[in-house]
Amino acid sequence: MPRLPHLVGTTTAAVALGLLATAPASASEPPLSRPRIVAHFDLAAGQSPENIAVEPDGSADITFASARQVAHVTRDGDTRIIATLPEEPNPDTPVLKAATAFGIARAHDGTLYVDYATGTGKTGVWRIGPDGGTPRQIAQLPATAIPNGLALDERHGVLYAADSAQGAVWRIPQAGGTPAVWAKDPALDPVPVTGAGFGANGIKVHGGAVWVTNSDQGTLLRIPVRGNGGAGAVETRATGLAAIDDFTFADPHGDTVLAALIGDNEVVAVRPDGTRTVALTRADGLSNPTSLAVRGRTVYVDSAAYFTQQDPNLLTATLDPRDAG
Incomplete structure (x- = not known):
């Protein structure tokens, strides 16, 4: 969720107040430990990390929202730009x-x-090819769309993009081609007037379903994938997640979610029974967390500093074995 220059003040506060947590808090210990900032980025250069993908060696590929760049960050924090998306003179x-x-x-x-x-x-x-190089557009979405979270289902050769503006999930052939609206439901919509204008946001393929967050509505949603590839009915799995951005699963075989609450500077663990635990806070180094990824027992968290305007960074932490499965 990029910084909204006209909405950072009163509207952002209203969003946070309107999405106060309603699910019970868990009394258990936080599932993450040993937080460490791996890399600090340059806010003035547009290096607000928006989303993340982890490499097999534990390094990370991240998007810098305003700079339109993709960067590679090693486990030691060395950062290099591997691609820049084409400039748009009249956005x-x-x-x-x-x-x-x-x-x-x-x-x-x-x-x-x-x-x-x-x-x-x-x-x-x-x-972007495995060796970097010039990015190539493989699918065009409407100019009125905000393709936000992106998930790949290699088994079926498709990508899913969460459209924050139009309240939809798009399905796109991995090889490229014409996108199709895969899911459209009021549960995916942004909230008019009182919201920040961001509905469907984070997205993951997990357990035979596509999971999506809605930032304005503060919800975590599950959409089953039918046998024919179509979308089933939208299920609400959690509510009251104030200004939730991206998320990931603690265990590839379970439904415990680690979610970034961008306005509260928190990462929370949301368990299938609805209980949740604050796992990381600003004291650990978060600065408007936007996205997460898990590899083994290592959790990666991007902080974009959209609202704090201080210290965009990449942080790692260790996942408790009970939550890692």
């Missing part, structure tokens, strides 16, 4: 009015897929 992105790089997904061969929102014909999904 008209809904809500933001700026060209913005959003979600990223990685294929097993190292190919990267990135969401790009510009309010023009460049809006859509872009592919």
